[in-house]
Amino acid sequence: MGKPALTESKENAEIGALDGILGFHIRLAHGAVYRHFVETFSDLGLTQKQVSVLWLVGDQQGISQIELGSRLHMDRATTMTIVNRLQDREYLRRERSEEDGRKQALFLTTSGHAALEEAKQCIASHESWLKNRFTRQEIEKLVEMLTRIHE
């Protein structure tokens, strides 16, 4: 019954049965990646979401908010707040779409492009910190498995 009192030297935090929960490991891994991301981007002052949005808008100028949101799995309201923040910082601007008056077309400003370039440098260093612990094959397998989760 019960478990022996933990007297072992293991510095690694014991999490008991939680260790068998896949979702738990995904959450912890995400947290670790998140924290390193924030550290890497403390100078730029950009969050993961903001960088993703800059990246996607840079990739596909004129994309609508709804399209942007759907590709990053954000709802309309969440997309709004992030686009608002980037617009306030003058990294991107909205334009009414000509084809569809309901849509806003999003474009990077000049400083938006500059910020994205800087961000891509940070992403590179962040990614190598992350990927360092895996072989090329493992990364491929990991990405494939993660994709099966988020589809």
Added chain:
Amino acid sequence: MGKPALTESKENAEIGALDGILGFHIRLAHGAVYRHFVETFSDLGLTQKQVSVLWLVGDQQGISQIELGSRLHMDRATTMTIVNRLQDREYLRRERSEEDGRKQALFLTTSGHAALEEAKQCIASHESWLKNRFTRQEIEKLVEMLTRIHE
């Protein structure tokens, strides 16, 4: 252009070069797991963190807040807000530790135990939703790789 237009979830959202970023996939996977978690736990009204805390306190009655926080990678302030919320709902209680007057020892209440039991049922169904897409070996490998990230 093999993809049919459909109203289902699986509209292959193009994310371009972002597709090569491992951190991005971790974030998307986490988001997908999180959303399914919330859905699964909408009846119980518990969050991932709250369940993790209930689980750990149930596993190790008398654990201190600092210990709890360190095992779930939360700082003291964050741990406080979560413990406060669970205490307000009378799922757990604090007791001044006898060995170390600085510490609070945490214990599940009766309804805390009940909530944890319910939660474990939900976790099981949530986990099988998640694990369904993998073989046993893949799960093992995935957990091992995720552990390398969060150590």
Added chain:
DNA sequence: CCAATTTGTTAGTAGAGCATACAATTTGGC
């Protein structure tokens, strides 16, 4: 042409995370 849908917007709520400051307690150096 009118009703339904899509898209954007605003406002409000909530969880999680972090920084800072402070109080109580314990620990360690002397």
Added chain:
DNA sequence: GCCAAATTGTATGCTCTACTAACAAATTGG
């Protein structure tokens, strides 16, 4: 034993992300 430093808990305030609900404007379809 005593005092300074470290540990733990607490309180406050801020930010980011995410969701809901309601509403307006534009488009689409029957």
